[in-house]
Amino acid sequence: MFAATSVSSGVIVLVGAVFLACAVEMVEALTIVLAVGHTRGWRSAFEGTIVALLALAALVGAFGPALVHIPLSVLRLVVGGVLLIFGMQWLRKAILRSSGLKAMHDEDAIYKETVAELEAINSRPDRDRIAFVMAFKGVFLEGLEVVITVLTLGTSAHRLGLAVITAGVAIVLVGVTGAIVAKQLSSVPENAMKMGVGILLVSYGTFWVGEGLKVNWPANDGALVGLVCLYAIVSWLLIALIRPRRALVGSEVSA
Amino acid sequence: MSERPPLAVRLVKGFAMFWWDFLVGDTPELFAAALAIIGAVALLRIVLQENALAVALLPLLAVIALAVSVRRAQRSARK
Numbered sequence: 001m002f003a004a005t006s007v008s009s010g011v012i013v014l015v016g017a018v019f020l021a022c023a024v025e026m027v028e029a030l031t032i033v034l035a036v037g038h039t040r041g042w043r044s045a046f047e048g049t050i051v052a053l054l055a056l057a058a059l060v061g062a063f064g065p066a067l068v069h070i071p072l073s074v075l076r077l078v079v080g081g082v083l084l085i086f087g088m089q090w091l092r093k094a095i096l097r098s099s100g101l102k103a104m105h106d107e108d109a110i111y112k113e114t115v116a117e118l119e120a121i122n123s124r125p126d127r128d129r130i131a132f133v134m135a136f137k138g139v140f141l142e143g144l145e146v147v148i149t150v151l152t153l154g155t156s157a158h159r160l161g162l163a164v165i166t167a168g169v170a171i172v173l174v175g176v177t178g179a180i181v182a183k184q185l186s187s188v189p190e191n192a193m194k195m196g197v198g199i200l201l202v203s204y205g206t207f208w209v210g211e212g213l214k215v216n217w218p219a220n221d222g223a224l225v226g227l228v229c230l231y232a233i234v235s236w237l238l239i240a241l242i243r244p245r246r247a248l249v250g251s252e253v254s255a
Numbered sequence: 256m257s258e259r260p261p262l263a264v265r266l267v268k269g270f271a272m273f274w275w276d277f278l279v280g281d282t283p284e285l286f287a288a289a290l291a292i293i294g295a296v297a298l299l300r301i302v303l304q305e306n307a308l309a310v311a312l313l314p315l316l317a318v319i320a321l322a323v324s325v326r327r328a329q330r331s332a333r334k
Binding site: 077081095096101217227230238 | 317
C-alpha cells in the first residue's frame with residue numbers, strides 16, 4: 001500500500017512537470033509560428049515547423065535509447081544536476097516576475113515584435129525562406145527544451161514512454177487551443193505555470209542528485225512530495241519578502 | 256578577408272554555446288551553487304557516510320542558492 005502511494009506520487013510529479021514544461025514551451029513556439037503565418041503566409045511557416053519537428057524527433061530517436069545504457073546512478077546525478085540548475089533558473093525568473101521585479105512574459109508583445117520584424121522585410125517569394133527559418137528556429141529551440149525535459153525526466157524515472165505521451169498530450173492540447181484562439185495566447189497564465197514547472201524541476205533535481213549520490217530519502221519517492229511543498233513555501237516566502245520593497249524601487253522595473 | 260569556419264567547427268561551437276546559455280546564461284551563481292551542492296553532498300554521503308545530514312543539507316543549500324540569486328537580482332534592479 002505504502003509502495004503504491006510512493007510510486008503514484010512520483011508519477012504524479014513526473015506527469016505534472018513534463019506537462020507544464022511542454023505546455024509553456026509550446027505556447028512560446030506557437031506564438032512565433034502564428035506571427036510568421038499571419039505575416040508571411042502559412043505554407044513556409046508550416047514547412048519550417050514540420051522540419052523542426054522532424055529534427056527534434058530524430059534527436060529523441062538518436063539520444064533516447066543511448067541514455068538507457070548509462071548507469072542509473074550516473075544518469076540521475078547528471079540529470080539531477082542539470083534539472084537543479086534549470087529548475088532554479090525558472091523558479092528565480094517566476095519569483096522575480098511575481099514580485100514585480102521583472103516584466104511578465106508578454107506573448108502579445110512577442111507576437112507584435114515578430115510581426116514588425118517580418119513586415120520590415122518586403123520581398124515575399126512563393127517559397128519564403130525567412131518565414132521558414134523563423135518558424136524553424138522558434139519551434140526547434142523551444143522544442144529542444146521540451147526534448148531535454150522529456151528525455152532527462154523520463155529516462156531517470158524509468159518512465160520514458162509516459163513522459164513522451166504526457167509531452168504529446170500537452171503539445172496537442174496547447175496546439176488545438178492555440179489554433180482556436182488564434183493569437184490570444186497572452187491569456188494563458190504563463191507565469192503561474194512557469195512557477196509550477198520551476199518548483200517541480202528543482203524538486204526532481206534535488207531528488208535525483210541525492211539518488212545519484214546514494215542518499216536514502218525518507219519515504220523513497222514520497223520525498224518528492226515533501227520537496228515540492230518545501231520549494232513552494234520557499235517561493236511564496238521569497239515573493240512575499242521582496243514584494244513590499246517594490247514600492248521603494250518604483251519605476252525601476254527591469255524587463 | 257576572414258574565411259568562414261568549417262561546418263563541423265560551427266556545429267561544435269553552436270552546441271557548446273547552447274549548453275553554456277542553457278546551464279550558465281545570466282545566472283552563473285546558480286550554476287556554481289549547483290556544483291558546490293553536489294560536491295558538499297558527495298563529501299557527506301560518499302566520504303563521511305552521513306545520510307541524515309545529506310538529506311537535510313541538499314534542499315537547504317538549494318534554497319539558500321535560490322534566495323541569494325533572487326536577492327542579487329533585486330539589488331541589480333535597484334541600481
